[in-house]
Amino acid sequence: MNASASGMSPRGSISIREVTKIYDPDGAKVLAVDNCSMEIEAGEFCVLVGPSGCGKTTLLNAIAGFHGITTGEIWLDGELLCSGARTPSPGADRIVVFQNGALFPWFTVLENVTFGPVVQGGMSKAEAHDRARTMLGQMGLMGIENNYPSEISSGMRRRVEIARAMMNDPRVLLLDEPFRAMDALTKTVVHQFLLDVYDKSRKTVFFITHDLEEAIFLGSKVYIMTTRPARIKKVLDVDIPRPRDFRALSSATYLRLKQECIEAVHEEALKAFKAGEREMA
Amino acid sequence: MTTNVDALPQAAEAKAPNSWTIALFNLRLWLKSSTPYLNLLGLAGFVLLWYLLTEYFKVPYFEKLPGPVASFREWVSEDPAYGISLYTPDYYQHIGTSVMRVLKAFVLATLLGVPLGLFMGWKKIFRDYTFPLLETLRPIPMLAWVPLSILMWPGREASIVFLTFLGSFFATVLNTLLGVESIDEVYFRAAHSLGAKPRHVFFKIILPGSLPFVFTGLQISMGFAWFSLVAGEMLAGEYGLGYLIWNSFILVQYPVIIIAMVTLGVIGWLSSALIRLVGDRLMQWKVREACR
Numbered sequence: 137m138n139a140s141a142s143g144m145s146p147r148g149s150i151s152i153r154e155v156t157k158i159y160d161p162d163g164a165k166v167l168a169v170d171n172c173s174m175e176i177e178a179g180e181f182c183v184l185v186g187p188s189g190c191g192k193t194t195l196l197n198a199i200a201g202f203h204g205i206t207t208g209e210i211w212l213d214g215e216l217l218c219s220g221a222r223t224p225s226p227g228a229d230r231i232v233v234f235q236n237g238a239l240f241p242w243f244t245v246l247e248n249v250t251f252g253p254v255v256q257g258g259m260s261k262a263e264a265h266d267r268a269r270t271m272l273g274q275m276g277l278m279g280i281e282n283n284y285p286s287e288i289s290s291g292m293r294r295r296v297e298i299a300r301a302m303m304n305d306p307r308v309l310l311l312d313e314p315f316r317a318m319d320a321l322t323k324t325v326v327h328q329f330l331l332d333v334y335d336k337s338r339k340t341v342f343f344i345t346h347d348l349e350e351a352i353f354l355g356s357k358v359y360i361m362t363t364r365p366a367r368i369k370k371v372l373d374v375d376i377p378r379p380r381d382f383r384a385l386s387s388a389t390y391l392r393l394k395q396e397c398i399e400a401v402h403e404e405a406l407k408a409f410k411a412g413e414r415e416m417a
Numbered sequence: 418m419t420t421n422v423d424a425l426p427q428a429a430e431a432k433a434p435n436s437w438t439i440a441l442f443n444l445r446l447w448l449k450s451s452t453p454y455l456n457l458l459g460l461a462g463f464v465l466l467w468y469l470l471t472e473y474f475k476v477p478y479f480e481k482l483p484g485p486v487a488s489f490r491e492w493v494s495e496d497p498a499y500g501i502s503l504y505t506p507d508y509y510q511h512i513g514t515s516v517m518r519v520l521k522a523f524v525l526a527t528l529l530g531v532p533l534g535l536f537m538g539w540k541k542i543f544r545d546y547t548f549p550l551l552e553t554l555r556p557i558p559m560l561a562w563v564p565l566s567i568l569m570w571p572g573r574e575a576s577i578v579f580l581t582f583l584g585s586f587f588a589t590v591l592n593t594l595l596g597v598e599s600i601d602e603v604y605f606r607a608a609h610s611l612g613a614k615p616r617h618v619f620f621k622i623i624l625p626g627s628l629p630f631v632f633t634g635l636q637i638s639m640g641f642a643w644f645s646l647v648a649g650e651m652l653a654g655e656y657g658l659g660y661l662i663w664n665s666f667i668l669v670q671y672p673v674i675i676i677a678m679v680t681l682g683v684i685g686w687l688s689s690a691l692i693r694l695v696g697d698r699l700m701q702w703k704v705r706e707a708c709r
Protein backbone atom coordinates (compact mmCIF):
# COMPACT_ATOMS: atom_id res chain seq x y z
CA MET A 137 0.00 0.00 0.00
CA ASN A 138 2.70 2.45 1.01
CA ALA A 139 6.43 2.02 1.16
CA SER A 140 6.96 4.20 4.18
CA ALA A 141 4.83 1.85 6.29
CA SER A 142 7.45 -0.85 6.08
CA GLY A 143 9.69 1.10 8.40
CA MET A 144 12.09 2.60 5.86
CA SER A 145 11.26 6.14 6.85
CA PRO A 146 9.52 6.54 10.16
CA ARG A 147 6.20 8.35 9.93
CA GLY A 148 4.00 10.07 12.39
CA SER A 149 5.90 13.12 13.61
CA ILE A 150 3.55 15.71 15.01
CA SER A 151 4.40 19.32 15.46
CA ILE A 152 2.03 21.36 17.58
CA ARG A 153 2.80 25.06 17.22
CA GLU A 154 1.33 27.71 19.50
CA VAL A 155 -2.11 26.17 19.46
CA THR A 156 -4.93 28.01 21.17
CA LYS A 157 -8.52 26.86 21.36
CA ILE A 158 -11.35 29.03 22.59
CA TYR A 159 -14.77 27.50 23.08
CA ASP A 160 -17.46 30.04 22.50
CA PRO A 161 -20.76 28.32 23.07
CA ASP A 162 -23.00 31.18 24.22
CA GLY A 163 -20.78 34.21 24.27
CA ALA A 164 -18.97 33.01 27.39
CA LYS A 165 -15.50 32.52 25.97
CA VAL A 166 -13.71 29.57 27.54
CA LEU A 167 -10.02 29.25 26.89
CA ALA A 168 -9.39 25.51 26.71
CA VAL A 169 -5.88 25.38 25.29
CA ASP A 170 -3.52 28.32 25.60
CA ASN A 171 -0.52 28.71 23.35
CA CYS A 172 0.52 25.11 23.51
CA SER A 173 3.57 23.86 21.59
CA MET A 174 5.14 20.43 21.41
CA GLU A 175 7.29 18.46 19.02
CA ILE A 176 6.50 14.76 18.87
CA GLU A 177 8.98 12.65 16.98
CA ALA A 178 7.92 9.82 14.72
CA GLY A 179 7.62 6.67 16.78
CA GLU A 180 7.49 8.45 20.09
CA PHE A 181 5.21 7.31 22.90
CA CYS A 182 4.00 10.67 24.08
CA VAL A 183 1.81 10.95 27.16
CA LEU A 184 -0.13 14.01 28.27
CA VAL A 185 -0.95 14.13 31.96
CA GLY A 186 -3.15 16.71 33.55
CA PRO A 187 -6.13 17.23 35.77
CA SER A 188 -9.54 16.22 34.43
CA GLY A 189 -11.12 18.78 32.12
CA CYS A 190 -7.88 20.64 31.48
CA GLY A 191 -8.08 20.64 27.71
CA LYS A 192 -6.05 17.56 26.84
CA THR A 193 -8.89 16.00 24.91
CA THR A 194 -9.38 19.25 22.98
CA LEU A 195 -5.87 18.87 21.63
CA LEU A 196 -6.43 15.22 20.74
CA ASN A 197 -9.73 15.96 19.00
CA ALA A 198 -8.02 18.64 16.91
CA ILE A 199 -5.42 16.13 15.70
CA ALA A 200 -8.16 13.57 15.07
CA GLY A 201 -10.14 16.11 13.05
CA PHE A 202 -13.26 16.18 15.21
CA HIS A 203 -13.05 19.95 15.63
CA GLY A 204 -10.83 22.85 14.69
CA ILE A 205 -8.51 25.14 16.65
CA THR A 206 -8.72 28.90 17.10
CA THR A 207 -5.12 29.86 16.32
CA GLY A 208 -1.83 28.06 15.79
CA GLU A 209 -0.91 25.14 13.61
CA ILE A 210 -0.62 21.38 13.84
CA TRP A 211 1.67 19.63 11.37
CA LEU A 212 1.80 15.93 10.63
CA ASP A 213 4.89 14.60 8.86
CA GLY A 214 5.73 18.02 7.49
CA GLU A 215 2.22 18.64 6.15
CA LEU A 216 -0.09 21.24 7.58
CA LEU A 217 -2.92 19.28 9.17
CA CYS A 218 -4.81 21.84 11.14
CA SER A 219 -4.77 25.60 11.63
CA GLY A 220 -7.13 28.37 12.60
CA ALA A 221 -8.43 28.43 9.05
CA ARG A 222 -8.29 24.71 8.31
CA THR A 223 -10.04 21.84 10.01
CA PRO A 224 -9.04 18.42 8.73
CA SER A 225 -11.58 15.64 8.36
CA PRO A 226 -11.06 12.54 10.47
CA GLY A 227 -9.10 9.84 8.72
CA ALA A 228 -7.69 6.38 9.14
CA ASP A 229 -4.13 7.71 9.42
CA ARG A 230 -5.00 9.12 12.86
CA ILE A 231 -7.10 6.56 14.68
CA VAL A 232 -8.70 7.33 18.01
CA VAL A 233 -9.30 4.87 20.83
CA PHE A 234 -12.03 6.42 22.95
CA GLN A 235 -12.46 6.83 26.68
CA ASN A 236 -15.51 4.61 27.02
CA GLY A 237 -14.80 2.34 24.12
CA ALA A 238 -16.38 2.50 20.70
CA LEU A 239 -16.47 -1.02 19.37
CA PHE A 240 -19.69 -1.26 17.38
CA PRO A 241 -21.94 -3.47 19.52
CA TRP A 242 -23.84 -4.73 16.46
CA PHE A 243 -20.73 -6.16 14.83
CA THR A 244 -18.69 -9.16 15.88
CA VAL A 245 -15.08 -8.77 16.92
CA LEU A 246 -13.93 -9.77 13.44
CA GLU A 247 -16.33 -7.35 11.73
CA ASN A 248 -15.16 -4.59 14.05
CA VAL A 249 -11.49 -5.24 13.42
CA THR A 250 -11.95 -5.36 9.64
CA PHE A 251 -14.22 -2.29 9.55
CA GLY A 252 -11.42 0.10 8.58
CA PRO A 253 -9.89 -1.81 5.67
CA VAL A 254 -13.33 -2.82 4.34
CA VAL A 255 -14.79 0.69 4.25
CA GLN A 256 -11.59 2.18 2.89
CA GLY A 257 -11.79 -0.32 0.06
CA GLY A 258 -8.11 -1.17 0.23
CA MET A 259 -8.70 -4.86 0.85
CA SER A 260 -11.22 -7.48 -0.13
CA LYS A 261 -13.33 -8.84 2.70
CA ALA A 262 -11.61 -12.22 2.62
CA GLU A 263 -8.18 -10.63 2.65
CA ALA A 264 -9.15 -8.36 5.52
CA HIS A 265 -10.52 -11.33 7.49
CA ASP A 266 -7.30 -13.24 6.95
CA ARG A 267 -5.18 -10.35 8.07
CA ALA A 268 -7.41 -9.69 11.04
CA ARG A 269 -7.22 -13.32 12.16
CA THR A 270 -3.44 -13.27 11.88
CA MET A 271 -3.24 -10.03 13.80
CA LEU A 272 -5.65 -11.15 16.53
CA GLY A 273 -3.59 -14.32 16.82
CA GLN A 274 -0.35 -12.39 17.19
CA MET A 275 -1.98 -10.22 19.82
CA GLY A 276 -3.23 -13.19 21.80
CA LEU A 277 -6.85 -12.53 20.96
CA MET A 278 -7.73 -15.70 19.08
CA GLY A 279 -11.00 -17.54 19.57
CA ILE A 280 -13.24 -14.54 20.13
CA GLU A 281 -13.59 -13.27 16.59
CA ASN A 282 -17.21 -14.38 16.24
CA ASN A 283 -18.31 -12.97 19.58
CA TYR A 284 -20.05 -9.66 19.99
CA PRO A 285 -18.33 -6.99 22.10
CA SER A 286 -20.91 -7.42 24.87
CA GLU A 287 -19.85 -11.04 25.29
CA ILE A 288 -16.19 -10.39 26.06
CA SER A 289 -14.59 -8.78 29.09
CA SER A 290 -13.80 -5.08 29.25
CA GLY A 291 -10.06 -5.79 29.08
CA MET A 292 -10.59 -7.85 25.93
CA ARG A 293 -12.72 -5.11 24.42
CA ARG A 294 -9.93 -2.57 24.92
CA ARG A 295 -7.40 -4.84 23.30
CA VAL A 296 -9.71 -5.54 20.37
CA GLU A 297 -10.19 -1.82 19.93
CA ILE A 298 -6.44 -1.27 19.78
CA ALA A 299 -6.22 -4.12 17.28
CA ARG A 300 -8.95 -2.46 15.21
CA ALA A 301 -6.87 0.73 15.15
CA MET A 302 -3.66 -1.11 14.23
CA MET A 303 -5.37 -2.86 11.30
CA ASN A 304 -5.32 0.48 9.49
CA ASP A 305 -1.59 0.94 9.88
CA PRO A 306 -2.15 4.50 11.14
CA ARG A 307 0.53 7.16 11.36
CA VAL A 308 -0.59 8.10 14.85
CA LEU A 309 -2.51 6.24 17.49
CA LEU A 310 -4.60 8.65 19.55
CA LEU A 311 -5.67 7.26 22.89
CA ASP A 312 -8.04 9.31 25.02
CA GLU A 313 -7.85 7.97 28.59
CA PRO A 314 -8.54 4.52 27.22
CA PHE A 315 -8.07 2.63 30.49
CA ARG A 316 -9.85 5.10 32.72
CA ALA A 317 -12.73 2.95 33.94
CA MET A 318 -10.69 -0.19 34.51
CA ASP A 319 -9.79 -1.98 37.70
CA ALA A 320 -6.13 -2.15 38.64
CA LEU A 321 -5.68 -5.81 37.69
CA THR A 322 -7.20 -5.46 34.24
CA LYS A 323 -5.10 -2.34 33.75
CA THR A 324 -1.83 -4.24 34.21
CA VAL A 325 -2.89 -6.62 31.44
CA VAL A 326 -3.90 -3.93 28.96
CA HIS A 327 -0.81 -1.85 29.77
CA GLN A 328 1.43 -4.77 28.92
CA PHE A 329 -0.60 -5.34 25.77
CA LEU A 330 -0.21 -1.75 24.62
CA LEU A 331 3.53 -1.82 25.37
CA ASP A 332 3.90 -4.98 23.28
CA VAL A 333 1.98 -3.45 20.41
CA TYR A 334 4.14 -0.35 20.63
CA ASP A 335 7.41 -2.28 20.80
CA LYS A 336 6.47 -4.28 17.72
CA SER A 337 5.12 -1.43 15.62
CA ARG A 338 6.87 1.70 16.90
CA LYS A 339 3.87 3.79 15.94
CA THR A 340 3.65 7.32 17.22
CA VAL A 341 1.35 7.20 20.22
CA PHE A 342 -0.46 10.22 21.60
CA PHE A 343 -1.82 9.08 24.94
CA ILE A 344 -3.94 11.09 27.35
CA THR A 345 -4.40 10.22 30.99
CA HIS A 346 -4.68 11.69 34.45
CA ASP A 347 -2.88 8.73 35.98
CA LEU A 348 0.79 9.56 36.67
CA GLU A 349 1.97 6.01 37.17
CA GLU A 350 0.41 4.92 33.91
CA ALA A 351 2.02 7.90 32.16
CA ILE A 352 5.55 7.09 33.33
CA PHE A 353 5.20 3.34 32.89
CA LEU A 354 4.03 3.65 29.29
CA GLY A 355 5.52 6.84 27.93
CA SER A 356 8.84 7.88 26.43
CA LYS A 357 8.02 11.49 27.07
CA VAL A 358 5.53 12.76 29.61
CA TYR A 359 4.04 16.21 29.18
CA ILE A 360 2.51 17.56 32.35
CA MET A 361 -0.28 19.99 31.58
CA THR A 362 -1.55 22.89 33.63
CA THR A 363 -5.11 23.32 34.78
CA ARG A 364 -7.39 24.89 32.16
CA PRO A 365 -6.34 26.65 30.02
CA ALA A 366 -3.99 23.82 29.09
CA ARG A 367 -0.35 24.80 28.83
CA ILE A 368 2.69 22.60 29.15
CA LYS A 369 4.12 22.87 32.62
CA LYS A 370 6.87 20.31 32.49
CA VAL A 371 8.30 17.70 30.16
CA LEU A 372 9.86 14.51 31.48
CA ASP A 373 12.07 12.20 29.47
CA VAL A 374 11.39 8.70 30.67
CA ASP A 375 14.66 6.84 30.26
CA ILE A 376 13.43 3.46 31.40
CA PRO A 377 14.68 0.96 28.79
CA ARG A 378 12.24 -0.95 26.59
CA PRO A 379 10.82 -3.55 26.44
CA ARG A 380 9.30 -2.70 29.79
CA ASP A 381 7.31 -4.89 32.10
CA PHE A 382 5.91 -4.61 35.62
CA ARG A 383 9.43 -4.75 37.07
CA ALA A 384 10.00 -1.24 35.73
CA LEU A 385 7.46 -0.09 38.33
CA SER A 386 9.93 -0.69 41.14
CA SER A 387 13.04 0.69 39.42
CA ALA A 388 14.85 3.69 40.87
CA THR A 389 14.32 5.75 37.72
CA TYR A 390 10.59 5.14 37.85
CA LEU A 391 10.35 6.19 41.49
CA ARG A 392 12.41 9.33 40.91
CA LEU A 393 10.30 10.37 37.92
CA LYS A 394 7.13 9.67 39.83
CA GLN A 395 8.30 11.94 42.66
CA GLU A 396 9.03 14.72 40.17
CA CYS A 397 5.72 14.22 38.54
CA ILE A 398 3.73 14.22 41.74
CA GLU A 399 5.19 17.55 42.81
CA ALA A 400 4.35 19.20 39.51
CA VAL A 401 0.88 17.74 39.31
CA HIS A 402 0.03 18.41 42.92
CA GLU A 403 0.54 22.11 42.39
CA GLU A 404 -1.84 22.03 39.44
CA ALA A 405 -4.38 19.94 41.28
CA LEU A 406 -4.42 22.47 44.11
CA LYS A 407 -4.92 25.29 41.62
CA ALA A 408 -7.77 23.43 39.98
CA PHE A 409 -9.33 22.77 43.36
CA LYS A 410 -9.09 26.42 44.38
CA ALA A 411 -10.48 27.57 41.04
CA GLY A 412 -13.36 25.20 41.60
CA GLU A 413 -13.96 26.68 45.05
CA ARG A 414 -13.96 30.16 43.62
CA GLU A 415 -16.51 29.16 41.00
CA MET A 416 -18.71 27.68 43.69
CA ALA A 417 -18.53 30.85 45.84
CA MET B 418 -1.75 -24.06 23.98
CA THR B 419 -5.07 -24.22 22.20
CA THR B 420 -5.64 -27.94 22.81
CA ASN B 421 -6.95 -27.95 26.35
CA VAL B 422 -9.68 -25.41 25.88
CA ASP B 423 -12.18 -26.96 28.29
CA ALA B 424 -9.79 -26.68 31.19
CA LEU B 425 -9.71 -22.92 30.96
CA PRO B 426 -12.70 -21.25 32.53
CA GLN B 427 -12.36 -18.07 30.50
CA ALA B 428 -12.35 -20.04 27.26
CA ALA B 429 -16.14 -20.33 27.60
CA GLU B 430 -16.58 -16.90 26.08
CA ALA B 431 -14.88 -18.13 22.94
CA LYS B 432 -17.87 -20.29 22.03
CA ALA B 433 -20.61 -18.27 20.43
CA PRO B 434 -23.94 -20.04 21.03
CA ASN B 435 -26.29 -20.11 18.05
CA SER B 436 -29.72 -18.55 18.24
CA TRP B 437 -31.61 -21.86 18.59
CA THR B 438 -29.57 -22.89 21.59
CA ILE B 439 -30.31 -19.55 23.19
CA ALA B 440 -34.02 -19.74 22.39
CA LEU B 441 -34.29 -23.29 23.73
CA PHE B 442 -32.34 -22.40 26.84
CA ASN B 443 -34.57 -19.41 27.50
CA LEU B 444 -37.71 -21.52 26.95
CA ARG B 445 -36.55 -24.11 29.47
CA LEU B 446 -35.70 -21.40 31.95
CA TRP B 447 -39.11 -19.85 31.43
CA LEU B 448 -40.95 -23.15 31.98
CA LYS B 449 -39.02 -23.67 35.21
CA SER B 450 -39.96 -20.24 36.54
CA SER B 451 -43.36 -19.39 37.97
CA THR B 452 -44.06 -16.95 35.11
CA PRO B 453 -46.03 -19.15 32.67
CA TYR B 454 -48.23 -20.56 35.44
CA LEU B 455 -48.98 -17.15 36.88
CA ASN B 456 -49.77 -15.98 33.32
CA LEU B 457 -52.32 -18.75 32.92
CA LEU B 458 -53.77 -18.15 36.37
CA GLY B 459 -54.23 -14.48 35.59
CA LEU B 460 -56.09 -15.27 32.37
CA ALA B 461 -58.23 -17.92 34.05
CA GLY B 462 -59.07 -15.52 36.86
CA PHE B 463 -60.30 -12.94 34.38
CA VAL B 464 -62.52 -15.46 32.56
CA LEU B 465 -63.89 -16.68 35.90
CA LEU B 466 -64.73 -13.13 36.99
CA TRP B 467 -66.39 -12.47 33.67
CA TYR B 468 -68.40 -15.70 34.02
CA LEU B 469 -69.52 -14.86 37.56
CA LEU B 470 -70.57 -11.34 36.62
CA THR B 471 -72.45 -12.18 33.44
CA GLU B 472 -73.71 -15.73 33.68
CA TYR B 473 -73.68 -16.89 37.30
CA PHE B 474 -74.72 -13.94 39.44
CA LYS B 475 -76.06 -11.88 36.55
CA VAL B 476 -74.97 -8.62 38.17
CA PRO B 477 -76.90 -5.54 36.92
CA TYR B 478 -75.29 -3.90 33.87
CA PHE B 479 -73.25 -7.04 33.25
CA GLU B 480 -76.21 -9.32 32.66
CA LYS B 481 -76.74 -7.81 29.21
CA LEU B 482 -73.28 -8.86 28.07
CA PRO B 483 -72.56 -12.20 26.43
CA GLY B 484 -70.85 -14.56 28.88
CA PRO B 485 -67.79 -16.73 28.29
CA VAL B 486 -69.65 -20.05 28.33
CA ALA B 487 -72.26 -18.98 25.79
CA SER B 488 -69.60 -17.46 23.54
CA PHE B 489 -67.36 -20.48 23.76
CA ARG B 490 -70.25 -22.87 22.99
CA GLU B 491 -71.08 -20.79 19.93
CA TRP B 492 -67.43 -20.70 18.86
CA VAL B 493 -66.99 -24.49 18.90
CA SER B 494 -70.48 -25.34 17.64
CA GLU B 495 -70.72 -27.21 14.34
CA ASP B 496 -74.06 -25.60 13.76
CA PRO B 497 -73.77 -22.12 15.27
CA ALA B 498 -76.93 -20.18 16.05
CA TYR B 499 -75.55 -16.98 14.51
CA GLY B 500 -73.57 -18.45 11.65
CA ILE B 501 -70.02 -17.84 12.94
CA SER B 502 -67.87 -20.54 14.52
CA LEU B 503 -64.71 -22.56 14.01
CA TYR B 504 -66.62 -24.70 11.52
CA THR B 505 -67.92 -21.96 9.24
CA PRO B 506 -65.92 -20.69 6.25
CA ASP B 507 -67.28 -17.19 6.94
CA TYR B 508 -65.25 -16.99 10.13
CA TYR B 509 -62.03 -17.55 8.22
CA GLN B 510 -63.01 -15.19 5.47
CA HIS B 511 -63.42 -12.41 8.05
CA ILE B 512 -60.05 -13.24 9.57
CA GLY B 513 -58.35 -13.51 6.18
CA THR B 514 -59.74 -10.20 4.97
CA SER B 515 -58.57 -8.37 8.09
CA VAL B 516 -55.15 -10.00 8.09
CA MET B 517 -54.60 -9.14 4.44
CA ARG B 518 -55.56 -5.51 5.00
CA VAL B 519 -53.27 -5.19 7.98
CA LEU B 520 -50.47 -6.91 6.12
CA LYS B 521 -50.73 -4.56 3.12
CA ALA B 522 -50.88 -1.49 5.33
CA PHE B 523 -48.10 -2.64 7.65
CA VAL B 524 -45.70 -3.61 4.86
CA LEU B 525 -46.33 -0.30 3.11
CA ALA B 526 -45.87 1.65 6.35
CA THR B 527 -42.64 -0.18 7.11
CA LEU B 528 -41.21 0.20 3.60
CA LEU B 529 -41.93 3.92 3.62
CA GLY B 530 -41.62 4.70 7.31
CA VAL B 531 -38.30 3.09 8.16
CA PRO B 532 -36.28 4.74 5.36
CA LEU B 533 -37.99 8.06 6.04
CA GLY B 534 -37.14 7.86 9.75
CA LEU B 535 -33.55 6.88 8.98
CA PHE B 536 -33.13 9.81 6.60
CA MET B 537 -34.66 12.21 9.10
CA GLY B 538 -32.22 11.06 11.73
CA TRP B 539 -29.28 11.12 9.35
CA LYS B 540 -29.64 14.44 7.54
CA LYS B 541 -30.48 17.38 9.72
CA ILE B 542 -31.71 19.47 6.81
CA PHE B 543 -34.17 16.76 5.80
CA ARG B 544 -35.32 16.51 9.36
CA ASP B 545 -35.79 20.27 9.63
CA TYR B 546 -38.11 20.16 6.61
CA THR B 547 -40.20 17.23 7.73
CA PHE B 548 -40.32 17.06 11.51
CA PRO B 549 -42.93 19.78 12.19
CA LEU B 550 -45.17 18.26 9.53
CA LEU B 551 -44.84 14.83 11.11
CA GLU B 552 -45.55 16.17 14.57
CA THR B 553 -48.69 17.97 13.35
CA LEU B 554 -50.09 15.05 11.40
CA ARG B 555 -49.24 12.37 13.97
CA PRO B 556 -51.64 13.40 16.76
CA ILE B 557 -54.66 13.57 14.41
CA PRO B 558 -56.81 10.57 15.39
CA MET B 559 -57.39 8.03 12.66
CA LEU B 560 -61.15 8.55 12.79
CA ALA B 561 -60.62 12.16 11.72
CA TRP B 562 -59.12 10.89 8.47
CA VAL B 563 -62.18 8.85 7.53
CA PRO B 564 -64.01 11.48 5.44
CA LEU B 565 -60.91 12.46 3.45
CA SER B 566 -60.02 8.86 2.96
CA ILE B 567 -63.46 8.04 1.56
CA LEU B 568 -63.31 11.13 -0.66
CA MET B 569 -59.91 10.30 -1.99
CA TRP B 570 -59.94 6.57 -2.64
CA PRO B 571 -62.26 4.70 -4.96
CA GLY B 572 -64.07 1.95 -3.09
CA ARG B 573 -63.99 1.00 0.54
CA GLU B 574 -61.10 -1.45 0.31
CA ALA B 575 -58.46 1.15 -0.54
CA SER B 576 -59.74 3.58 2.05
CA ILE B 577 -59.66 0.98 4.86
CA VAL B 578 -56.10 0.01 3.94
CA PHE B 579 -55.17 3.69 3.80
CA LEU B 580 -56.53 4.34 7.31
CA THR B 581 -54.73 1.29 8.63
CA PHE B 582 -51.54 2.45 6.94
CA LEU B 583 -51.71 5.92 8.49
CA GLY B 584 -52.02 4.52 12.01
CA SER B 585 -49.02 2.34 11.45
CA PHE B 586 -46.88 4.78 9.50
CA PHE B 587 -46.41 7.57 12.05
CA ALA B 588 -45.39 5.22 14.84
CA THR B 589 -42.80 3.62 12.56
CA VAL B 590 -41.29 6.93 11.43
CA LEU B 591 -41.09 8.39 14.91
CA ASN B 592 -39.52 5.32 16.49
CA THR B 593 -37.01 4.94 13.69
CA LEU B 594 -36.04 8.58 14.12
CA LEU B 595 -35.64 8.07 17.86
CA GLY B 596 -33.57 4.99 17.08
CA VAL B 597 -31.10 7.00 15.03
CA GLU B 598 -30.92 9.62 17.76
CA SER B 599 -30.24 6.94 20.35
CA ILE B 600 -26.95 6.01 18.68
CA ASP B 601 -24.04 7.30 20.72
CA GLU B 602 -22.05 10.05 19.00
CA VAL B 603 -18.86 8.11 19.70
CA TYR B 604 -19.78 5.44 17.10
CA PHE B 605 -20.02 8.11 14.40
CA ARG B 606 -16.66 9.51 15.42
CA ALA B 607 -15.13 6.05 15.45
CA ALA B 608 -16.55 5.30 12.02
CA HIS B 609 -15.20 8.55 10.58
CA SER B 610 -11.87 7.97 12.21
CA LEU B 611 -11.72 4.52 10.56
CA GLY B 612 -12.31 6.12 7.18
CA ALA B 613 -16.02 5.44 6.65
CA LYS B 614 -17.77 7.26 3.80
CA PRO B 615 -21.36 8.52 4.14
CA ARG B 616 -22.89 5.34 2.72
CA HIS B 617 -20.96 3.25 5.23
CA VAL B 618 -22.16 5.48 8.02
CA PHE B 619 -25.72 4.90 6.81
CA PHE B 620 -25.58 1.14 6.30
CA LYS B 621 -23.10 0.16 8.99
CA ILE B 622 -23.88 2.58 11.82
CA ILE B 623 -27.29 4.20 11.41
CA LEU B 624 -29.16 1.15 10.14
CA PRO B 625 -27.94 -1.51 12.60
CA GLY B 626 -27.67 0.98 15.45
CA SER B 627 -31.30 2.02 15.20
CA LEU B 628 -32.73 -1.49 14.74
CA PRO B 629 -33.67 -2.02 18.41
CA PHE B 630 -35.86 1.09 18.32
CA VAL B 631 -37.13 0.26 14.85
CA PHE B 632 -38.44 -3.09 16.05
CA THR B 633 -40.03 -1.58 19.13
CA GLY B 634 -41.64 0.86 16.72
CA LEU B 635 -42.85 -1.93 14.45
CA GLN B 636 -44.56 -3.64 17.37
CA ILE B 637 -46.28 -0.41 18.32
CA SER B 638 -47.16 0.27 14.70
CA MET B 639 -48.67 -3.21 14.37
CA GLY B 640 -50.89 -2.41 17.35
CA PHE B 641 -51.97 0.87 15.75
CA ALA B 642 -52.63 -0.94 12.48
CA TRP B 643 -55.15 -3.29 14.12
CA PHE B 644 -56.68 -0.40 15.98
CA SER B 645 -57.20 1.68 12.84
CA LEU B 646 -58.30 -1.34 10.85
CA VAL B 647 -61.21 -2.11 13.16
CA ALA B 648 -62.26 1.54 13.15
CA GLY B 649 -62.17 1.53 9.35
CA GLU B 650 -64.01 -1.76 9.02
CA MET B 651 -66.77 -0.65 11.36
CA LEU B 652 -67.46 2.33 9.12
CA ALA B 653 -67.19 0.76 5.74
CA GLY B 654 -66.79 -2.94 5.30
CA GLU B 655 -68.28 -6.05 3.94
CA TYR B 656 -65.92 -8.49 5.53
CA GLY B 657 -63.36 -8.29 8.29
CA LEU B 658 -63.41 -8.70 12.04
CA GLY B 659 -64.24 -5.06 12.70
CA TYR B 660 -67.19 -5.29 10.39
CA LEU B 661 -68.24 -8.56 12.05
CA ILE B 662 -68.28 -6.94 15.50
CA TRP B 663 -70.35 -3.99 14.41
CA ASN B 664 -72.72 -6.07 12.31
CA SER B 665 -73.27 -8.59 15.12
CA PHE B 666 -74.14 -5.70 17.40
CA ILE B 667 -76.73 -4.39 14.97
CA LEU B 668 -78.17 -7.85 14.38
CA VAL B 669 -78.21 -8.63 18.15
CA GLN B 670 -75.86 -11.61 17.77
CA TYR B 671 -73.90 -10.79 20.91
CA PRO B 672 -71.76 -13.95 21.35
CA VAL B 673 -70.28 -13.31 17.90
CA ILE B 674 -68.95 -9.98 19.18
CA ILE B 675 -66.95 -11.84 21.81
CA ILE B 676 -65.69 -14.40 19.29
CA ALA B 677 -64.45 -11.63 16.98
CA MET B 678 -62.92 -9.64 19.84
CA VAL B 679 -60.98 -12.56 21.25
CA THR B 680 -59.86 -13.50 17.75
CA LEU B 681 -58.57 -9.95 17.24
CA GLY B 682 -56.73 -10.13 20.54
CA VAL B 683 -55.04 -13.41 19.72
CA ILE B 684 -54.06 -12.41 16.18
CA GLY B 685 -52.79 -9.05 17.39
CA TRP B 686 -50.68 -10.75 20.00
CA LEU B 687 -49.33 -13.30 17.49
CA SER B 688 -48.39 -10.57 15.02
CA SER B 689 -46.42 -8.72 17.72
CA ALA B 690 -44.68 -11.95 18.69
CA LEU B 691 -43.77 -12.55 15.06
CA ILE B 692 -42.17 -9.11 14.82
CA ARG B 693 -40.22 -9.77 18.00
CA LEU B 694 -39.01 -13.07 16.57
CA VAL B 695 -37.77 -11.44 13.36
CA GLY B 696 -36.16 -8.68 15.42
CA ASP B 697 -34.29 -11.16 17.62
CA ARG B 698 -33.15 -12.99 14.53
CA LEU B 699 -31.71 -9.78 13.05
CA MET B 700 -30.24 -8.51 16.32
CA GLN B 701 -28.27 -11.40 17.73
CA TRP B 702 -25.97 -8.89 19.41
CA LYS B 703 -28.91 -7.65 21.50
CA VAL B 704 -30.14 -11.16 22.28
CA ARG B 705 -26.74 -12.32 23.43
CA GLU B 706 -26.22 -9.16 25.44
CA ALA B 707 -29.43 -9.94 27.32
CA CYS B 708 -28.20 -13.48 28.02
CA ARG B 709 -25.28 -12.30 30.01
